Amino acid sequence: xxxxxxxxxxxxxxxxxxxxxxxxxxxxxxxxxxxxxxxxxxxxxxxxxxxxxxxxxxxxxxxxxxxxxxxxxxxxxxxxxxxxxxxxxxxxxxxxxxxxxxxxxxxxxxxxxxxxxxxxxxxxxxxxxxxxxxxxxxxxxxxxxxxxxxxxxxxx
Numbered sequence: 001x002x003x004x005x006x007x008x009x010x011x012x013x014x015x016x017x018x019x020x021x022x023x024x025x026x027x028x029x030x031x032x033x034x035x036x037x038x039x040x041x042x043x044x045x046x047x048x049x050x051x052x053x054x055x056x057x058x059x060x061x062x063x064x065x066x067x068x069x070x071x072x073x074x075x076x077x078x079x080x081x082x083x084x085x086x087x088x089x090x091x092x093x094x095x096x097x098x099x100x101x102x103x104x105x106x107x108x109x110x111x112x113x114x115x116x117x118x119x120x121x122x123x124x125x126x127x128x129x130x131x132x133x134x135x136x137x138x139x140x141x142x143x144x145x146x147x148x149x150x151x152x153x154x155x156x
């Protein structure tokens with residue numbers, strides 16, 4: 001049995017220690033829009049008017065510590081941008097705000113930038129290449145790889 005290929009992951013909920021700080025990052029730097037608030041402890045944000053792509057909450061307690069490094073939990077979640085120009089614009093905003101990048105990879109099928117939000121949650125900002133550009137083997141199977149992404153070319 002396989003999952004229906006039309007299945008999509010619709011949204012993610014993140015526990016944060018400071019709602020205003022998290023909102024400043026996701027709204028003011030990445031550009032998401034606030035769609036709803038749930039009292040003083042949660043806010044829901046989206047792109048394009050969807051009810052929410054990301055839920056931010058302090059239900060674990062304001063000021064809660066980050067999980068220790070080397071423990072299980074969220075590795076990262078990915079934000080798909082419509083095209084290379086939109087990805088580049090987001091990366092410029094991140095860099096303009098002094099947020100360090102943890103990596104930049106060319107996966108053949110996509111270009112990806114890795115960073116962390118103020119609570120240490122891993123984020124992948126990426127764009128898919130058109131399917132006709134995906135690297136394939138002689139048998140037609142997709143041949144993903146991980147190579148350094150030319151960040152200067154992306155931002156040019």
